[in-house]
Amino acid sequence: MVHYADGQPIGDLTLRTLAMPADANAAGDIFGGWVMAQMDLACGIRAAERAKGRVVTAAVKEMSFAKAMKIGDTLCIYTHVERVGRTSMTLKVEAWAQRYLSDLMEKVTHAGFVMVALDSDGKPKPIPAES
Numbered sequence: 001m002v003h004y005a006d007g008q009p010i011g012d013l014t015l016r017t018l019a020m021p022a023d024a025n026a027a028g029d030i031f032g033g034w035v036m037a038q039m040d041l042a043c044g045i046r047a048a049e050r051a052k053g054r055v056v057t058a059a060v061k062e063m064s065f066a067k068a069m070k071i072g073d074t075l076c077i078y079t080h081v082e083r084v085g086r087t088s089m090t091l092k093v094e095a096w097a098q099r100y101l102s103d104l105m106e107k108v109t110h111a112g113f114v115m116v117a118l119d120s121d122g123k124p125k126p127i128p129a130e131s
């Protein structure tokens, strides 16, 4: 049973992974770019499921790093499809750290991602109705 320090996560748990020494600077802080890459992967998974096919990241908005992620923390990424347009969708993404060997979960980062569905030629394609 985990304990959430900053309210409850919004969205569905889409990805979990462990922050390793190779992902950190000399002070043990995990690089923001690594966290962002994991958020991109989570959005790719969630958006591909919704679009039922290939997607790309068109834009990343409102990203802010509220707390540091440390070596040994488990990164938990939650995604929520906030808006579905014609070929694009906007996802709200939250990154939480389950602190090393503890049940404490803290929100470290959040952002908005715009993902676009593509056809096999790499052109934007309409997102199908939800089934």
Ligand SMILES: CCCCCCCCCCCCCCCC(=O)SCCNC(=O)CCNC(=O)[C@H](O)C(C)(C)COP(=O)(O)OP(=O)(O)OC[C@H]1O[C@@H](n2cnc3c(N)ncnc32)[C@H](O)[C@@H]1OP(=O)(O)O
Pocket (backbone or CB within 6 Å): 040, 041, 043, 044, 045, 048, 049, 052, 053, 055, 056, 057, 058, 059, 084, 085, 086, 087, 088, 089, 114, 116, 123, 124
């Ligand atoms: C089947 C189940 C599988 C499940 C399991 C799958 C697992 C498998 C997971 C793989 C996960 C990989 C996830 C990697 C994700 C990357 O890392 S992809 C690499 C990085 N991204 C790129 O390289 C994208 C490069 N850019 C492009 O290709 C083009 O600019 C784009 C994004 C396709 C847009 O093309 P365009 O010709 O400008 O298209 P346009 O018609 O003007 O706009 C299309 C839509 O995008 C919107 N848009 C375009 N630019 C922007 C912007 N800057 N801001 C906001 N909206 C924008 C438009 O408003 C429009 O929206 P709608 O009104 O149609 O809803």
